[in-house]
Amino acid sequence: MHPLKQLMNPSSIAIFGASNNPMKMGTIQLANILETGYKGEVYPIHRSEETVMGIPAYRNIAKVGKPVDLVQLVLPTDVVPEILEECGKAGVRRAIIISGGFKEVPGEVGRERERRLLEVAAKYDIRFLGPNCVGVMNSLGSLNSTTIFEPPMGGSIAFASQSGAYTAMINPYLREQGIKMCQTLSVGNEADIDLADCLEYLREEDEVKAVGLYVEAIRRPREFIAAARAAARVKPVVAIYVGGTEAGSRSSLSHTGAISGPDELYDGLFRQAGIMRADDLDHMLDLLWMLSMQPLPAGKRIAVITNSGGPGSSLAYHLEKVGLVVPPFSDGLRQKLDAITGPLTFTGNPIDLTFETNMFIFKDLLELVYESGEVDGAVIYGIMGASDFMVNIKKRFPELLAMGGKWDEAYRSFLAELATIPKEHAKPLGVMSFLGARSASIQSLIDGGIPVYPSGSRCARAMRSLVDYRAIQAALGGNVSPR
């Protein structure tokens, strides 16, 4: 069993550094473990308190008197090695070391401290994350050991990161987009477990359909490449790397003690590893969202279906800018499309419905273009915010309130149905909308596995990543059948 399997799915956790002082990081992390719904045993270890947050506390790890699957240490730097040793003696084999002050600190002191940690770990066969990390999240076990509350748990994206902030502070952004994460791993200084280990572990996790990496430096390039190639054969891996400029490199060095390299070097390394590179965190999430939910297209031909010219043009333009194709439709297909659309509709691709009032037509159009064999995927703009558009009208026509509710319900069940079509046809669908994940309509699509982007460029880049991943998988000899 991979060492991270136990670390990410512990049946019991002992936490050092939690107390009855609510301003301490350990206390906040314990509160998050308890409030997020973790089902296992939790043992606060405290030298003097009898209870911590009302839970029985233990003087030391030996006092627990039961096997402990995982310890999380949020302690002053100096005492970390000796406490880790106590844990080792008590039979603990997995640890998360939150404390900083190790290799990332300039000078020999920090490096010496980190060597000491590794000695203790080797002596007791302990595998650990950190030091200088923020904890982990696993939606399967409702485990959130980070300092940040209410992560949007679920979905099928996993994220392993050399930046702790990126795995935890991004929750509000994820919520706003409607993106969920099923596992996050903050690897900190990677004194022991590193990104290569995370890739080995995540490759085997069935519910993980796409993996994101935040990279400041790769410490074991050979092992990393091997692990990434093995992972990329079965699921897409997307990485961001920001060490490739002078200031970026200076920043990484002070952050995790990582020696970074020029952009081109990492471009080559990622290519060799079968990893797609993203510009930044938001871009990485855009791609992972699509890659984790939609089927891979057999080719590059995309249909654009819109009820508005501007967004339709933006989608068409950006799809072609990223190297996809928006082919004009055949006369035969256009005749079929013309037969079910109004006289003002342009059916050439983009299909532009202009003032179409029948919102339910999108499904028929999507099925027609998928069935035609003339495209390998599609994008849609024009999902409505249910009856939201009637906000002011409802103030003037109160009788519409009840009608609006029924319409909303019908529309949402229509969207749930629409969301099933891409998988039926094994052709991906991306949606562009300004409504945001707080709209019930958009949430219906997201729940059905359709990613939604606020611009044509973002939607197009995500569609492109499906084509890129298909090529990577084929090159690596992976399974290229639609997922």
Place this chain on the structure above:
Amino acid sequence: MHPLKQLMNPSSIAIFGASNNPMKMGTIQLANILETGYKGEVYPIHRSEETVMGIPAYRNIAKVGKPVDLVQLVLPTDVVPEILEECGKAGVRRAIIISGGFKEVPGEVGRERERRLLEVAAKYDIRFLGPNCVGVMNSLGSLNSTTIFEPPMGGSIAFASQSGAYTAMINPYLREQGIKMCQTLSVGNEADIDLADCLEYLREEDEVKAVGLYVEAIRRPREFIAAARAAARVKPVVAIYVGGTEAGSRSSLSHTGAISGPDELYDGLFRQAGIMRADDLDHMLDLLWMLSMQPLPAGKRIAVITNSGGPGSSLAYHLEKVGLVVPPFSDGLRQKLDAITGPLTFTGNPIDLTFETNMFIFKDLLELVYESGEVDGAVIYGIMGASDFMVNIKKRFPELLAMGGKWDEAYRSFLAELATIPKEHAKPLGVMSFLGARSASIQSLIDGGIPVYPSGSRCARAMRSLVDYRAIQAALGGNVSPR
């Protein structure tokens, strides 16, 4: 007086096409005019109804019996010319023609209809927006004649667009970002008033500090370039253009009947016009937000201040990637910074505070780097979501609830103060945060004129636009003093 001045600030509006049928576009637009708080007179014109939404209706424009500043027509295509003629006879000189079915329709019929409109307009000296547009918004007069409710009104960004959807449907996206608009103009087919006219008008609007354009085709290149250059001398102009690929061009043609040209042609046209080109709507808004609120920097040197390594590295990397400079600080400046920061802080630029708990230190750091003369602007990551981070802790320590409230208040007034520093020093500030505009902390910054971006790349590109605009302004002989 520019014809758009009266059109955008009418003291009375007559609307054709509103009725007591809540599902009609005209009805929705009238509801929006009434509910958004428009202070002028509103006259529904209806052939049979005595009242529309409880307001006295008039059989025709002549029956109003008072001067009408503006008419908005949402009528079947065929009757539009004759109704416009009635309006002209009644002394109306400004119109917004929402109805479609003109030049954008394939074939000679649509073009003929549009010529007829122009004949009538010429006969009565009527200047009009449209046809095939969605209406206008002007925050100064609380005027919203579009189909979309509750636009986020205010700020100092104006937007003139050949896509109606882009001026109206984007409201939820704007709200999510925290961006406001002070004026939007949907120009539709531009039969009469076009983007060049909009630029002439918006140049003179004092509260407009930055102008956005959505372009599918430029109909009068010479006039457009002249108007844009004149505008760009006094305020930045940013445009998006999506006609430059085969499908983008096909889409534009069906949308507004515009003949688009290759990307390179428009790149050159925009350059000549002093216009910055953005990739897409979201990118354009990112730039306009910064350009409309922050002072122009004297050079390219930017300080990065962060309390977290990953976001700091991303900012540093992307600032350099877009051609800005993140210079290492002098020993003298580092000593001053070291004197007020903790031992784990790296002060080299980025300034990385790591686990700094004194959130109020950002102001002192910002002032020190601005005063040093070593940078021309700064970016910050690390604004906190007030006491939000304590959500779970508060469940366990209810006594914190009151304290949290006080802390929040103190923190928000600190942020309001922080937001004043850039203007005092005439050096811009950008903030990166994952919290989003719904966070009270972030809203304090935005209210103080600081734009906030969810990624280093988006923040960096916005900072870069300030430098670009300064160069454009200098080249055009505009006023380069800090705004």
